[in-house]
Structures are given as structure tokens and as C-alpha cells.
Amino acid sequence: MDKMPKWADVVLIPLISLILAAALSALVILGIGEDPVAAVKMMVSGALGSTYGWGYTLYYATNFMFTGLAVAVAFHARLFNIGGEGQAMLGGLGVALMCLYVPWPHWSLALIGATTLAALFGAAWAMIPAWLQAKRGSHIVITTIMFNFIASAVLNYVLVNLMRPKGSMDPATARFPEAAHLPTLHDLLAPLGISFSKAAPANVSLLVAVAACILVWLLIWRTRLGYEIRAYGHSETGALYAGISPVKITMITMLISGGLAGMMAINNVMGEAERLVLNATEGAGFIGIAVALMGRSHPFGVFLAAILFGFLYQGGAELALWTSIPRELIVVIQALVILFTGALDNMVRMPLEKLFLSLRRART
Amino acid sequence: MMDLMTLIPVLDSTIRLSTPLLLACLAGLFSERAGVFDIGLEGKMLMAAFFSAAIASVTGSVWLGLLAGIASSMVLAGLHGLASITFRGNQLISGVAINFLAAGITVLIAQHWFHQGGRTPSLIGAGRFSPIELPLAGPLSGVPVLGPVYSDLLSGHSVLVYIAFLAVPATWWVLYRTRFGLRLRAVGENPAAVDTSGVSVVGMRYAAVAICGLLCGIAGAYLATALQAGFVKDMTAGRGFIALAALIFAKWRPWHAMWACLLFGFLQAVALRYQNIDIGGVVIPVQVMDALPYILTVVILAGFVGKAIPPRAGGEPYVKER
Known part of the structure; x- marks a missing residue:
């Protein structure tokens, strides 16, 4: 029997990994003296706020x-x-x-x-x-x-x-x-x-x-x-x-x-x-x-x-254009995504599996 | 074709260019001999190159720079260990992540600290490793043949060059003549046996990964504070992968690693010095020299010229049986 339901494997784990990667990225932005919230707003408006942005x-x-x-x-x-x-x-x-x-x-x-x-x-x-x-x-x-x-x-x-x-x-x-x-x-x-x-x-x-x-x-x-x-x-x-x-x-x-x-x-x-x-x-x-x-x-x-x-x-291109955040921020985010969804997968998976197992035991 | 006077400058830059390859190659040797694949040599070198140059430029001391470089490289090595030993993740994916992490974070921090487009200020004076004159290099330079070889070729490199070449016998001694080395090699071949004998597989692998971080740190610091005077974006330029190629070419053995790195360093030196090489009417384009380390490695890997067999437990996370 699987240790956890399929939806957790397909949706929950990638989501948690993504949140971890995003949180660390926000810390990196803070670390170089910029405002992560403003950065995200600028990224959203630059990439999704116009058909020009969507086109790129x-x-x-x-x-x-x-x-x-x-x-x-x-x-x-x-x-x-x-x-x-x-x-x-x-x-x-x-x-x-x-x-x-x-x-x-x-x-x-x-x-x-x-x-x-x-x-x-x-x-x-x-x-x-x-x-x-x-x-x-x-x-x-x-x-x-x-x-x-x-x-x-x-x-x-x-x-x-x-x-x-x-x-x-x-x-x-x-x-x-x-x-x-x-x-x-x-x-x-x-x-x-x-x-x-x-x-x-x-x-x-x-x-x-x-x-x-x-x-x-x-x-x-x-x-x-x-x-x-x-x-x-x-x-x-x-x-x-x-x-x-x-x-x-x-x-x-x-x-x-x-x-x-x-x-x-x-x-x-x-x-x-x-x-x-x-x-x-x-x-x-x-x-x-x-x-x-x-x-x-x-x-x-x-x-x-x-x-x-x-x-x-x-x-990221918009950020590099309008702020002093270099484009390499994207490379860092990419690295964190690879790290959490790939190499550190078990770090998220192991505690979650334990959690689901104990939940199931509690039910039966 | 070439006499001694034209050969010596090429061999001199061969030694300079082989040094970072050799340090990174030995780094990879420790890690992979213990069963932890490492394609993140490039990233660790790059990280160390940045932090050594940054700290050397801020403090004016190249030795503090070297320490900072080693420390930063070892942090990444620790991350690799965490992912591939503790959490038993995919070692190759972890290496890829580390390469990207270093490529991005070095430029971000460099821009934040120095505002020079992702580079550090040029290092001057005590911020750089200066050449060392070997004893008697001056008086001996007049001796025919031996003189130029000793005083122009072997003398006059930075201390890290000599450390790199001394690291070869040291690595050989550690791996083949100490208990630690025996266990390290055993962990890469048959971790279960090591575990049975009561030695911690996890501990041994962390030790190997830490040594790998240390050597990559020296390699990166050499790039930024000795070979060049400061950090520029992506300055490792694939050297971590050439080192990896040299490691396979050498079939994971220290002395062979040195010869492989000297060969690849020689190719780089020739490619730098001559654009296209004309050998009896046949022109070898510079791109062939660039690609040759990789082509040679593929040939070796293919097993047409002696088979390269990696450590048996390489890439496999160790799971203790219960």
C-alpha cells in the first residue's frame, strides 16, 4: 500500500518544495537589500500585465x-x-x-x-x-x-x-x-x-x-x-x-x-x-x-x-531592467527549485509520509 | 619544430592552467572514490573564486581570502552531502543545482557589494598570491637547458601551484597508505562491508565530501587570486567539467590525474597561444583544441582505449538494512 495518497505525491510535495524555494528566494532578495514583495509585484506586472509581457x-x-x-x-x-x-x-x-x-x-x-x-x-x-x-x-x-x-x-x-x-x-x-x-x-x-x-x-x-x-x-x-x-x-x-x-x-x-x-x-x-x-x-x-x-x-x-x-x-528581465537586481536572480531561483524538487525531495517527503501514516493509524 | 625557448612559455602556462584542474580533479577523486558523484565541482570552484577575491579585496589579505574561499566551497560541499548522503537524493541533480546556485549567487552578491556589474575590484599587492622564487633560481638560470627549465619553468609560480602538485603524492599516500584511505575507498566500493565492520558510512562520506570542498576551495581561490586578479562572472568557464573529464581519463587514480590535468592544461595553453595550428599543411582549428579534452574523455569512457570503471557504489545512496 502507498504510504500516502496520490494527490499528496502529485500536488502537495511539489507545492511545498516550491514554497520552500520561493521563501529562500525571498530571503536572497532581502539579503541584497531589495524588497521581495515589490519585486514579485514588478515581475507579475512585467510578465503577465500586458500582452507584450505574456508574449515573452x-x-x-x-x-x-x-x-x-x-x-x-x-x-x-x-x-x-x-x-x-x-x-x-x-x-x-x-x-x-x-x-x-x-x-x-x-x-x-x-x-x-x-x-x-x-x-x-x-x-x-x-x-x-x-x-x-x-x-x-x-x-x-x-x-x-x-x-x-x-x-x-x-x-x-x-x-x-x-x-x-x-x-x-x-x-x-x-x-x-x-x-x-x-x-x-x-x-x-x-x-x-x-x-x-x-x-x-x-x-x-x-x-x-x-x-x-x-x-x-x-x-x-x-x-x-x-x-x-x-x-x-x-x-x-x-x-x-x-x-x-x-x-x-x-x-x-x-x-x-x-x-x-x-x-x-x-x-x-x-x-x-x-x-x-x-x-x-x-x-x-x-x-x-x-x-x-x-x-x-x-x-x-x-x-x-x-x-x-x-x-x-x-x-527577471523586467527586474534587471528597472531595479538593481541582476538577471542572475532567476538562476538562483532555478537552482533552488532543482534543489528542493530534485535533490532534497526526501527532505519534504519523509516527514510527510510519516504524517500520513500516523493519520491513517489514528483513523483505524 | 619548436625549440626550448618557444616551448618553455607554453609549458609554463601549462603548469599555471593545470593547477586549478588538478586541485578540482583531486577534489572529485576524494568524493567519487567514497561513492559520492560530484558534478558540482564547477559551482564550488566558482563560489570559492568569488569569496576569495571579495574578502581579499576588502581585507587586503590574500590568506583571509583563501580561507573565505575554502569556507564557502565547503558550505556548498555540505549542502551536497546533506542532499546526497543524509536525504539520499540524486547526487547528479544536487550537483546541477549547486552549479546553478553558485553561478547566480556570486553575481548577485558581487553586484550588491561592489556595484561593478558582477565583478570584484581588481586585486593589488597583498590581495594576490605573488610568484615564489625557488632557491638558487637566479644563479642557476645561466646553466644551459637545466637553467631555463628550473628558473623559468619550475620556479616563479604562486604557492598554490606547489601545493596543488604536492597534493598529488599526499592524495596517493592518504588513499593507499592510511587506514582512512582504505575505508574511504571501501565506502565507494562496498559500503555494506564497511558498515558491518563498525565504521560509519555516513561519516566517511561526509569526510570525503568535506575534503572535496576544501580542495575545490583552493582551486577557486587560485583562479581569482593567483591566475587572475579578481573575480569575474562565470570565471571558472567549464574548468570543473574538464577536471571531471580528467578524473575519468585518469580512471580515478591520483598520479594519472596529474598527467591528465597536465595534458588538458597543455591543450588549453596551446589553444590560448596559437589560434589555428598548422601541422604540415593540415590546419587544426582552435575549436578542436577546445573540444579535445571532452572528446578524449568520451573515447576513454567508451572503453575503446582501456575501460574507465567508476567506483562500484558511486552514485548510490547507502541505506542501512534493518
Whole structure:
């Protein structure tokens, strides 16, 4: 019998962890001589108070949905993919190649093409660590970390030596052609009579991200493959006994995970920058870890956590703009969320389990 | 291709750049040999780099700075211990959290204290570790070959460089010649056996994590107060991960760790000094030098060139049977 009801596991524990992280963040803000209440008010009005703010919040959230799903899918097979950052960088390369060298007649076709190649590049970058884990037993956490650094060297080389337009000093590709321009939320909502900020970068990729959330949910809980992934994550020996091949599951899970991380590039590279720059990912691959942990590896949880982190990112940018609180405050909050929802999970869980057990004993 | 006079400056900066890698690598060695994976070396170094530079700049004493750096790194090590030993959480996730925590909090505090965009003021005079002349470095410099090697290459580094290289035999001695070292290694291989013999697994692992914090602290302080003169945002620049790579490359052994760190330090020194290297018409781009430590580590991990087998109980929290 479970030690505590399901709702406590799914809602109560993340909530308490979040409150602990928020309380410590407030202490940090106090510690640097600022007012936490004023800071929160400014973050809310900056990130949610206008369609411009929402446009940025949702733009960041789109990135985090992809990378969060990437980490979450791997978690189900008890694989820790720290390489989302590198996979998203390579995804960016795929998007840039598709947008620059294929004459697309319409943005929708360009989006399909770019999404496919981004996912393929991201998956390819995850494939080598996956194969090394499955066949040679190399620890996937270490190899994916190494592949992040290798990816940034590869991207640096490609941008500086191969894809940089002649005469340009900037290590970046040329601007993508107009045909590859993705409609923003402003363009999408205008026909419905809703006016949305024109300057905000949220775009049609948001819908792709939401679709990805739904597809991942279907995959994990409604398909045979998803069942095998979860079974493998639950018990490797049990899965082996049931005829599930660890090599196959490790490979497939990591390919899906890398593909999802790579797909992030349709948002930040194609939707926003419209060219590939160095450090286009801006750490979104790592935020995926926090998002997946907070969302309890459930696609709906990832969706909510991604929006929360989108809010934090946009709110943090507003704070940095109007107060003397640097943007790094968000990095601290992110660290605290990872710490409490991930590493210190048992600190919250153990006393709660005791509490529920004693409650149950009192009842019977 | 290169004569001694062009080689010595490169090897000299190899020693300088290897030092933080070596200290962090030995730090990781203690922790991982005791069964606690640590991908938070980077964060601990960064924290120590900031606090050593900050305290050295406020007090004007580099030694107080070093102490502050060590203390701050050990606080993070304690947090890692709390999460991964006491609360039996995921050691990798805890490491990730510590890296982010350090990356954020150093800039926040630096901005609050110094208002210089997340950096400390430049350290001058006694706020920095100054080079040490080894005995007879002056008179010997005239001797051919040996003279330049001794007085230009080996002499004239800060005290932390010598501490780092002395830490290698010390680590070897502690791990392989003391009872403490035997227990520490045993805790990383078979904690249940150590527990049965009446030694506290939790205590041993905390001790290992504390030593890890100490060494990371020295590494960070070296970065900010000896290699450079002050703290700048994200100044560790992935060195904690190169150290981790070196640790795997060395297969968790102290002497090999030194050679791995010297190799990776050499790659950094070459990448710093030459942009693209031309070897007989084939140009090696600088990015290859940047990526080489990571590529070599992946190759080693893949087991194509000798297999890297981590301590058997690494990453596993120890649960006492009842």
C-alpha cells in the first residue's frame, strides 16, 4: 500500500518544495537589500500585465516545454539527459540549414521541414551517448555533459568558418529569408479579433510545443512503447524478464529526448532570432531539468512548470531592467527549485509520509 | 619544430592552467572514490573564486581570502552531502543545482557589494598570491637547458601551484597508505562491508565530501587570486567539467590525474597561444583544441582505449538494512 495518497505525491510535495524555494528566494532578495514583495509585484506586472509581457513569457515557456519534455521522457526510462543544451544547439544548426538553403514557398512547409531536421539533428547528437550507454555502459550523464561542450565547439567552428556571410565579423549566419518567417501570436490572433502585442516573440511554435506535450502524454501512457519505457525505468531486471530490450529502450528513449530538445530551435532560432547565433540556447537546455523535475515528468506538469519558468524569465528581465537586481536572480531561483524538487525531495517527503501514516493509524 | 625557448612559455602556462584542474580533479577523486558523484565541482570552484577575491579585496589579505574561499566551497560541499548522503537524493541533480546556485549567487552578491556589474575590484599587492622564487633560481638560470627549465619553468609560480602538485603524492599516500584511505575507498566500493565492520558510512562520506570542498576551495581561490586578479562572472568557464573529464581519463587514480590535468592544461595553453595550428599543411582549428579534452574523455569512457570503471557504489545512496 502507498504510504500516502496520490494527490499528496502529485500536488502537495511539489507545492511545498516550491514554497520552500520561493521563501529562500525571498530571503536572497532581502539579503541584497531589495524588497521581495515589490519585486514579485514588478515581475507579475512585467510578465503577465500586458500582452507584450505574456508574449515573452510564452516565448520562453515554449523553449522550456521542449527541453522539459526532453528531460522528462528520459527520466521515465531512468536516464538523465543533461545534454539538452547541446542537442538544442545542433537543432539550431538543422533549422538554419533548412531555412537558408531550401527555397520554401510558404512558412508552414518551412516549419515542417525545419522541425524535422531540428529533431533529426538533436536526436543524432543524443544518439552517440545513448549508444555508448546501451552498448558500452558509459555513464550517460557524463557523456551528455561532454557532448554539450563538443556541440558548442562544433557550432563555434561552423559559424565562424563555414556559415558566416562574407565580410561579417559576427559569428552568426545570414538572416533567414522572408518565406521562413513564422507568424507570431499577433498574426495568429488578429483574424480572431484579439489584439496581441506585435513586438513580442511568441509564435506558432507554441502550438507545436503544446502538441508535443499531448503527443508525449499519448506516447508514455497510451502506447506499448511508452509502457516499455516506464517498465524499463521502474526495474531494469523486471523489464529484461518481460522481454524488453534495454538497448532498444535506451536508444529509442534518448532519440526521442534528443529530438524534442532539438525541436526547441524552431522557437528560438526560426521564430525569434531568424538567424543562428552563438549561444542561441541561452541555457534553456538546463532549465529543462528544473521544469521536468517540477512537473514530475508528466507532460501536463511540464506544461505548467514551463509557463512558470517563462514567467520567471520574463519577470527577471523586467527586474534587471528597472531595479538593481541582476538577471542572475532567476538562476538562483532555478537552482533552488532543482534543489528542493530534485535533490532534497526526501527532505519534504519523509516527514510527510510519516504524517500520513500516523493519520491513517489514528483513523483505524 | 619548436625549440626550448618557444616551448618553455607554453609549458609554463601549462603548469599555471593545470593547477586549478588538478586541485578540482583531486577534489572529485576524494568524493567519487567514497561513492559520492560530484558534478558540482564547477559551482564550488566558482563560489570559492568569488569569496576569495571579495574578502581579499576588502581585507587586503590574500590568506583571509583563501580561507573565505575554502569556507564557502565547503558550505556548498555540505549542502551536497546533506542532499546526497543524509536525504539520499540524486547526487547528479544536487550537483546541477549547486552549479546553478553558485553561478547566480556570486553575481548577485558581487553586484550588491561592489556595484561593478558582477565583478570584484581588481586585486593589488597583498590581495594576490605573488610568484615564489625557488632557491638558487637566479644563479642557476645561466646553466644551459637545466637553467631555463628550473628558473623559468619550475620556479616563479604562486604557492598554490606547489601545493596543488604536492597534493598529488599526499592524495596517493592518504588513499593507499592510511587506514582512512582504505575505508574511504571501501565506502565507494562496498559500503555494506564497511558498515558491518563498525565504521560509519555516513561519516566517511561526509569526510570525503568535506575534503572535496576544501580542495575545490583552493582551486577557486587560485583562479581569482593567483591566475587572475579578481573575480569575474562565470570565471571558472567549464574548468570543473574538464577536471571531471580528467578524473575519468585518469580512471580515478591520483598520479594519472596529474598527467591528465597536465595534458588538458597543455591543450588549453596551446589553444590560448596559437589560434589555428598548422601541422604540415593540415590546419587544426582552435575549436578542436577546445573540444579535445571532452572528446578524449568520451573515447576513454567508451572503453575503446582501456575501460574507465567508476567506483562500484558511486552514485548510490547507502541505506542501512534493518
